[in-house]
Amino acid sequence: MVYAPKIIRTAVAAMFFVAGLCFASWASRIATIQQKLNLSDAALGGVLFALPVGLMISLPLSGWAVTKIGSRKVLAAAISTYGLMLVTLGAVTEVYQLVLCLILFGISSNAANISVNTQAVATEGLYSKPIMASFHGVWSLAGFVGASIGTFMIGKGVLPAPHFAIIAAITIITVIVSWRYLHNDHTPASTGPAFVMPDKSLITLGLIAFCSMVVEGAMFDWSVIYFKKIILAEKGWIGAGYTACMCTMASGRFVADRFAARFGLRRTLQVSGTLSAIGLLIAVLFPSLLTAIIGFMFVGAGISSVVPMVYSAAGKSTTMQPGAAIAAVSTIAFIGFLIGPPVIGFLAGAFTLRASFSFLAVMAVAVVVLSTKAKV
Template sequence: MQQQATYLYPKTMLRMAVGCMFFIAGICFASWASRIASIQQTLGLTDAALGAVLFTLPVGLMLSLPFAGWVISKTGSRNLLIIAVTFYGIALVGLGSARQIWQLITCLLCFGFASNNVNIAVNTQAVSAERLYGKPIMASFHGLWSLAGFAGAGIGTFMIGKNIIPQHHFIMILIVMIAGVVYCSRYLNNDKSGASEGPVFVMPDRSLIKLGIIAFCSLMCEGAMFDWSVIYFKKVISAEGAWIGAGYTAFMLTMASGRFIADWFAHRFGLKRILQVSGSLTALGLIIAVACPYLYTAIGGFLLVGFGVSSVVPMVYSAAGRSKTMSPGVALAAVSTIGFIGFLVGPPVIGFIAGVTGSLRYSFMLIAAMGVSVVVVSTKAKLS
């Protein structure tokens, strides 16, 4: 294939570089998620107001679609990834520096814009690496993203414990991100992976739409857990001190570990079965956390949710990359875009429901419903 002919370094260097970029992207988003409660308190936002502000993220995503498609079609995913990751880190520092609501909204718009560009570019690089290896490795990349989220949660907990303000915390993360980009940029695939002469955005066919819906439901759960798990433990569970981040840490731990075994599990039991089990675990975990709002039961529920969402997205992205009706890059961009909308829409929707009902417990039942939806759609879809 073209990737094998044009890539100048050992394929292990490409895998290392792409994995590093996944890790960088994960720790950036996790750093923001770990300090949402701090920023909410600093700006004096209610749950409903926070939900409204968080809705800026999907707006930034939608604005990024023409840009991402145009850059990949002209220069490939490597250049887009380098630019987007750098901008992602700068936007993160902006979030920590916001002192007015309008400043937070502006930075969230930029953060969402950069986040989707990173998502599309890094997954396109991952598809290129997977073709070069000739075997499924997508889940391991997403495992690194989740591992970074776990590390970011731990760092965030440490920063909170030491009373380090988000601005200083995020500046440290930006320095790490820039160092990673500088080192790994030379090893990324520069074959214009995903580039084409066709339109910037192509509507996916029915099979890809179903994959996108599955990704949407799972990523909606994932996004809600990122943004609201700390607040749930603080306000519903009434956790104290470092235990406020226990649910988020538990979720990230099982999500990361689950993704490192996802390729083996899918090979043995099939894509449909792994999606059915994943959706069921997600729903069950949230039901436990909502029905039994106590520290240890909630931690156990969040552990199940982490296992539930761990396999869905990498398996769906890998299946999209094997599409026979569209090129891998275009198919992946379409499916990941549908899914990522769920990732960014979920948190503000949770906030709105919490504001209307006056309880985060009721809003978290929406996440359980999304887990059930994964089971229903994957059961009806034709999946190999």
């Protein structure tokens, strides 16, 4: 049965929402689990590295699975596993259990990411305008909802296990309801080679996402520290930059599609990189509370649309199937997300934190330059 594009879009958006809800729910209870297992900050940092390990393991496997099995089946299995692994994270009693569960959580997270973006590319094909960024906006919105639920649960003294069980139930129910409306993309055409060397255009797209993800990863991990050490913000304001960045990143994703429809993908990427560069330079050159908040707002708006637009372009590749193309680009991009925070730490140690944020501005300018050369 063929469903209306709006129904399919709603089903795919629901998958993005529960994916964001699972991740935010975990993030909201990290401190609780740290206390439960009596982990030091250093030990926690080592344990949390298990999550990106799982993500990296999953990258090639997810592209292969989406190509061979179809994104609908992979998405349903991955999202359901994502929710169930969340429950196990809340129930762990030993550190080794947490490490193992985080690896599996990372694997299911990335499988969900590749497959849901493949579904989004197929859904975008039903429309005469870009809609990819709005899906990522739903993911960001779910992040705020998940964080709010987590705060409520903590305030009420609810343990992580029952909290996560509720989120898992919501996730699995959403999968069951949405299943019939998702794209059934397991066709004879999808039985071609899953592993193909990305062509120059896909590598360029990956590098654009890489540069933007370096900035995004650094903003996640270093924005609070920047406000504390450079802006010298009072205790109640040290999170203002992070909040400002996240708010404009989420809202920017809901307007990026309209902008791309009017001005094109290349111009959207160029403007995105320019906004990030301007915002970072404002924060570096004028390190006061108000100007830094404004600068971080520009950065959030700048990074909001890059990854969704790159995924959209990759999913339309003529040399690779959508799932494999998105996996290839995602692999390059994710490396940027991983190395961004430690690179900033290294540069801050060798020079200053302001100098390291100047490096982020260079990465933002690279987005502009690469976008000019990209075939989009």
